[in-house]
Amino acid sequence: MDAQLNIVGGGMAGSEAAWQAANMGIRVCIHEMRPKVGTFAHRTGHFAEMVCSNSFRSDDDERNAVGLLHWEMRAASGLIMEMATRHRLPAGGALAVDRDPFAESVTEQLRSHPNISVSEEEVTELPSSGSWIIATGPLTSSRLGQAIAAETGSDALAFFDAIAPIVYAETVDMSVAWMQSRYDKGETLEEQTAYMNCPMDKDQYEAFIDALLAADNTQFHEGETAGYFDGCLPIEVMAERGRETLRHGPMKPVGLTNAHTPEQKPYAVVQLRRDNALGTLYNIVGFQTKMKYGAQVDVFRKIPALENASFARLGGIHRNTFINSPTLLDDRMRLKSRPNIRFAGQITGVEGYVESAAMGLLAGRMAAAEILGQDLAPPPPETAMGSLIHHITGGAEAKTFQPMNVNFGLFPPIDAKGGRKGRKDRYKAYTDRAKAAFTEWLS
Incomplete structure (x- = not known):
């Protein structure tokens, strides 16, 4: 097999997508324009550079939705969570990260992987052939942004970060x-x-x-x-x-x-x-x-x-640019008008480091499975990853679609009967159900 997966963007989503696909035996090329072409917020050419907060938020995987997302990414052998844990800082119940050593470690892991190569040339058009993931994040370059807008038939949506x-x-x-x-x-x-x-x-x-x-x-x-x-x-x-x-x-x-x-x-x-x-x-x-x-x-x-x-x-x-994913993407994160292209990360309309990396994890696994001649369905909506992908690919109202952090409001409701009536018990029920469903999906 000589097919290659091309990933545009070396942020949280692109880095995680590359790691997942490469570990499934796929040759991966990461196209990262930095440091040749800079952005307003980035200081280095490292992968997964943290440009805003240094926090991955709560690490409580029993009563917190983002903590549950941490758990799922660790269960799926996620690179971002492994490096974040390695370089964590004291922050109470939050997972805060020493940002520079974290990015340096992610970069070292990806550049030393035998299945991964790196191109530092800017991608300015949507490719018509090959397998691609667009994970350019909140600072998509203007020329690529214009190409995305031209393909989707509408102006790119945006908010300010x-x-x-x-x-x-x-x-x-x-x-x-x-x-x-x-x-x-x-x-x-x-x-x-x-x-x-x-x-x-x-x-x-x-x-x-x-x-x-x-x-x-x-x-x-x-x-x-x-x-x-x-x-x-x-x-x-x-x-x-x-x-x-x-x-x-x-x-x-x-x-x-x-x-x-x-x-x-x-x-x-x-x-x-x-x-x-x-x-x-x-x-x-x-x-x-x-x-x-x-x-x-x-x-x-x-x-x-x-x-x-x-x-x-x-x-x-x-x-910060993002697309109207509910109208543009299918449930495998493929652009409906060009199925050879997937989108991942903040550009899909998820918000936060962890959510972005999680969508990269799914896009990388789905793209690798397709190259291997398989079809990988998304995790069930009872899981944190499944709730996010369901939200951005059809669960949200397209007319009012806005960036979203993971939260229990995206999950199918839990039956409050049987003594689980308090908020803490209800959240624990969500995470218990999610962990069982995600473990079955992984297997």
Whole structure:
């Protein structure tokens, strides 16, 4: 057999797709334009570079949908989850990753695989022959995006994604801030001190909101009308929805006790999460922003404990492209008008690192099976992967289709009878059912 699978894009989805197909004995070529052609958000040419948060979110596989997705990817020998676990950082119940060693390890694994080759030339057209997976993610190049739009007969859908800033830990004033995970989650001292907490009283919070609302923001080009993904809203957009919005969102003070003044409850708290294994870098949790760079420094230094902070990276915003998958893809993730092409990752309308990698895992296995003369059906909808692929390939309403994280609302309902009436018991029932169904699908 000399057929080859071509994968465009070396992000989470493309990397996972390549790994799965190569391990099924298929020759794979990854077409990754970086570093020859850069993007707004990427800094390197590494595969699976994390450009936004360094968190894969909850790792609880018994009562959390994304934690269940972690479990399924591990069960399927996923590369992304293996490398994330290898380079995990303390983050309470979340799976946070040391981003640079993680990307370097993924790159090393793929480049050293005997069935994988790499092309650094930009792909600008949709190929008419051969087996292909388009996994170009949120930053699809303009020329390839135009080719996709021309083929699908409509303008590419899009929303805006924002990036949070990263602070040098040594510049945080620890006479004001303290180390604690919310609700003291984590079994070890290292896990319990994975977060820095910067408290605010009411006057400080109000002054911060005033500065935030008055700051200069990035202006988009004429015709840029895309909205925001609700799971990644810029903080100034949240503030515009109401002065208390941030205090009940990323700045909520619940589950935290100020180590310096335990008797005094903070009015609001800004959390910083460890961003590397050395503990020298921390990202500001939930502080995605579209403010101009100068304005960011001025506004963020109004946060007590960050008055003298230095930033390793400031926040930013970029356009995130995705297709209307419910109308364009079949349940094997193939483009209906060109069945030799599959789509995977964020461009299909899933949101998040883990969801993107999971769709890459499925696309890689399905494409490899087809090359081997087999037909691989998607996992059942009772599973996390199955619920996602069902949603993007027909379960969602095409007219209102928007990016979606995995959640139990995408799963077929659980019968609440038999004593499983509480939310925790219901979620455990979802994961138990999913694990059994996914194990059977794998076999």
